[in-house]
Amino acid sequence: MIYGYARCSTNEKLQDINRQVRELKQQGATDESIYLEYESGAKENRAELSKLLNAVQPQDTIIATEVSRITRSTKQLCEIIELAKERHLKLILGNFVVDCSKELDPMTEGMLKMMGVFSEIERNITSQRVKSGMENAKAKGKKIGRPTVTADDIPSVFYKHYPKYSQGQISKKDLSRLCELSYPTVYKYLSIIEEQ
Secondary structure (H helix, E strand, C coil): CEEEEEEECCCCCCCCCHHHHHHHHHCCCCHHHEEEEECCCCCCCCHHHHHHHHHCCCCCEEEECCHHHHCCCHHHHHHHHHHHHHHCCEEEECCEEEECCCCCCHHHHHHHHHHHHHHHHHHHHHHHHHHHHHHHHHHCCCCCCCCCCCHHHCCHHHHHHHHHHHCCCCCHHHHHHHHCCCHHHHHHHHHHHHHC
16 A cells, blocks of 8 residues: 655645645555654654554555655654564655665665754754744844734625624534635634624
8 A cells, every 4th residue: 555645834725735735645645554743853742643653564665755844854854764664664755865765775774864863954954043033034124924913904795694603503614615715714714703
């Protein structure tokens, strides 16, 4: 069985995961065998990655478009390599093939771990740059983060359907669907209105 793993750090509205999915399908994965995740690669407990690692059986293949997609943690990469060795899996990470269906060559294992180290370093440098940029912006008096949402920012469609919700005629789920808004946005707007 060929499994694919595609990951982006932010949600589907901000980052397009479809390029990864296309590449995974070209290598034999299917819609049913591809696991999609919107989480940081440094986060160790990722639901979809855990499901994938629990699903794989001996002789299966795991494909990701690059090492950094599967993890940006050297520690976690070492754990995945150990799992691959135990279950005799094949890992295809971009152009790098690690075949653990037979004994893993020490040079290949070392190269993969080095790629993991570079991936983690890259993430740490990016994180450091972002923090530095935010500190610099704060020092210049700029506001950091999302702007504060007020009652004036709530769209009219929400006010149109809100009375039905407040009278118990529709649920939060219905309100979200009718307004075409996400759950977190609906909760945010409700808290603003109910505080007034």
